[in-house]
Amino acid sequence: MLTAPPIPFQPNINDFIARLEQGQALLHDSPENVIEVVGVLKSYGIVLDAYSRNLIYIANHQFLRLFPFFKYVNGDRSLPRLLKHWWHDRINYEYAEYCMKAMFWHGGGRLDAFLDTPEFATLAAAAIQARWRGNPAMLTLHKLFPDYLPEQVRQLCYYSALGQFWRVMSDIFIDLSDAYDHGEIHTVPDVVALILNGLVADASRPITYRVELRGQTYDILPPSQGLTFLMDTAVPYVEAVFFRGTPFPGTISYNAQAYQIPQDQDQFAYGALYADPLPIGGSGIPPTLLMQDMRHYLPDYLHAIYRDRLRQEDDLRVQICESFQKSMFCVTTAAIQGLAPHPFSTNDPTEKAANRAYLKTWLRRLQESRLSRVA
């Protein structure tokens, strides 16, 4: 039925800051929110596991393949597998690639910086020479267009880095689901705490990338660079995918010439935290492809909640997207807590002021997000 028009969103930043300073989450704590967040993160964890395996497979086994027809089948080229894939009874690995490209495009962090160094150029050149050894045509083309193949290698670095990042996140979300099943998770702050602990535990996990070509191993992201999970993949990922995103085709046609797209990439706000769950059916990030994948792995208790709602199965993907956004605000809360300059429990006025300034920066960015609608 028609309802009253929504009151324009005027989020009270101070309310959210106060909530975070008290150790609570951006998402309101309620039993239904806990079930939604845990349930949807379980299905997300399963999907991320598949995405992660495929991204790493592509980085390691489809290195500089110009026509990677079989990149989504993870090396299994049997007819039943191919038929299943072509019948579209499969995971939408394209979504993972969109996220990878969003990270690659927006950059940020030491990974992005390293990819522009002479050291990387040297490492990439060695791998390129090994890949096309004995292929004068490709080597000639490489000489004619010397930027093309290194750019492909940079992209493959992001394939690998995002794969490694999601490998960790998948395990965290499955652990969260297991903890919930064992009765260890009761509140939204419990969810945030478990995610934060997972992030902290793997914060300094090294991010490396090496490929094996003709029996020899080539380092692309060597361990000596000291790239780590939290600062070099998690933070850029949150920035690129949660916040900035890409202007995707959907109901709204973004028109650069009409200045509907900011000139500055830093001003982009098309990420998962801002995504409209309704205009699904359009391509791009998010939510269609991810929601399609997650609906296959919904736990029964969450599926039952969705079925009890107004549209039942009709708007399952929208409901998943709304739950997913709730869960992403939990992950964002964990990231905010993890990156805070000082513990929120501090009594030092200077540290408190620094924390407050830090939180204001975050909350200002979330002003236009879906926070007020889902929190």
Add this chain to the structure above:
Amino acid sequence: MLLSALIWIPVLGAIAIALLPQSVPNLWARRMALAIALLVLLLLIPITLGFNPDHLEAQFSEYLPWIGVLGLNYHLGLDGLSFPLVLLNGFLTLVAIFCTRAEIDRPRFYFSLILLLSAGAAGAFLAQDLLLFFLFYEVEIIPLYFLIAIWGGGRRGYAAMKFLIYTALSGILVLASFLGLVWASGAKTFDYEPLRHHSLPMEVEMALLIMLLIGLFIKIPIFPFHTWLPDAHVEASTPVSVLLAGVLLKLGTYGLIKFGVGLFFKAWIILAPGLAILATISALYGAFSAIAQQDMKKVVAYSSIAHMAYILLAAAACTPLSMTAAVFQMVSHGLISALLFVLVGVVYQKTGTRDVTILRGLLNPERGLPITGSLMIIGVMASAGLPGMVGFIAEFMVFRATFAIFTIPTLICLVGTGLTAVYFLLMVNRVFFGRLPDNLAAIPRVAFQDHLPSLVLTALLVIFGLQPAWVVRWSENQATDFVVSPELRRPTLGTAVRSPLSAPSLVAPAISPTLSSD
């Protein structure tokens, strides 16, 4: 007795439902009404199998002397003109009952009135006696008045009273015309077939025809006698709008051909150019008014005014093809308007509004009304005359038949058809496209049974659009007979005049010189 059964089974059913004890659950009223409507449809199967479209006299005739002193007899019969409309009435009655919610207030009274309405319409289509037609024509006003006045919207009292006054006036004019015909011709009976062979002076015939026409123009309705219809549609509930647009308006156009052309042929030929101009004005008026509306139901209502005008245009042309086209347009409009009203009803039921300035994005596949929206697009395409749909066949036949007779009015009406696409696409664009606003994001889901009537109606739009002969075959001979000059018609039988649609030799000689020079 088959034809009587079509009238009296709904009447008896209405009485039985009205007398249901209070201890019986309300649900049973709807179930009984559905069973009765279904029974009537089943009765139409042997009638369909036994009906011979080659016979021009009334078939399955039933004759019972009733009030001899008045010349009133209970004379029923089925001909090629009434047969498609009787089928339409039976089918749309079932649709209307199916579309009614089981939990409606005062269900016993409601379903009784629906069945009485259906019985009245069937009786009018089957009556072969002028007075009997008038009785049924008037009888259906009463249930319709109550259906609007009790189950209507906010201004139901006003709309119901307006409808009553207009249609009562319509009935008085029709009755006056019939009485004038009988008295002036010195006939002792109101029986239809003998009265076709009167020989009244032209001025008397003209006066009687004008009286009849004004009465029927109110019913159809034709501009400027139309003002009751948008109010009635807006205030009526969905099932009542389905019957009103699908069946009851057809009593007017049926009367035009059956009595206007059938009884006053010579006067009709003289008035025909004026009628064509009036039809053109009405078509354009309906179309332009529809463009200006904000209420979806009013858009469909004004669209009805425009499309019913095409029937008048076809009837005015008075050729075999145009008469067949008029009958086809009646069926086409009955199905299309029923579909559109059912769909608007679904939108209103789920969103609580029909205002095109509020509604938006209802085609959203997850939280909107995607099937309703898709069917609405098909419905408006049919109404706009898209090839492959029943509306295309109807309008093509109308314009093909009238172009040679009334070239300029036909061309202007073609513009009206183009305007159909304009106002309906404006409506569809506003209501169904764009982003679903947040205040509409909590629309309940539409159950399959709510989709079923519109799915069946849509299927018929396509089936009859691809296979129009399944409709045309029943009425083309009868329609041809109406335009055969009375002098050429066999005086007693009114039969055996078989002419192909294009045979001009049997058509009234007055038509060509009079009309083609226009």
